[in-house]
Amino acid sequence: MGLTDDERRAIELDCTRLVSLYAKLNDEARWLEVAALYAEDGVMARPTAPDAPIVGRDAILAAFTARPPRTTRHVCSNIVIDVENANHAAGSSVMLLFTGYGAPLVGNFDDRFVRTPEGWRFAERRGSLTFAPD
Template sequence: MTGALTEDERRAIEADCARLIALYANLNDEARWEEAAALYAPDGLMTRPTAPDAPIVGQDAILAAFRARPPRTTRHVCSNVVIDVESADSARGTSAMLLFTGAPAPLVGSFHDRFVRTPQGWRFSERRGTLLFQP
């Protein structure tokens, strides 16, 4: 795409990026680490909501971080997704997150994302998680 985006093109990018957020949550809950890590651009950056000041950079490092997690049952619930399209190849977004782990209270936070279009489709270039309420 070149030039100004049409309304349909903008909406398609918003839908693709919102789907990426939901897919990531589902893959994470299913411990499908390779597929979750593949949703990042090769040089993508991730910060977990529980460690917002410890960036993990690159698909290989992200995959290793996922694999290093102790096994657990989780359910991520993402809502209030807002995607802002910047161009035909970049967008940013925010979403609210609840993480249920069987602990007495869920973790409540948000994600601030940057998206990039790659030959494989839309991917996270940055996924920064933060907690609103500290456990």
């Protein structure tokens, strides 16, 4: 059975909110909450290490808590969510990252989303850089 337009829009909105919430919590260094946005077996690939994915919510949390303190602002835009079915979606967004340490970074996130008992979560989040300082 297919999804209604309202069901599809609700999934798109939930996944878009997840992208925005990720940026907000990341900038606030709320690592436990950032990690909780991933499915238990979620995968994260950072833009600076795309070939070294981090697998599992616990490992993702450990990767975030290992970071040195920093001040950032992630600005996400051009968010497009493609609903595959009632439990799966894919998406992409453009990210502008300000760190206060030089030129901003511009990149993309390619996401896979999954509906879990906790709600929509990242099944996979892969970052890439389009423009970065030399």
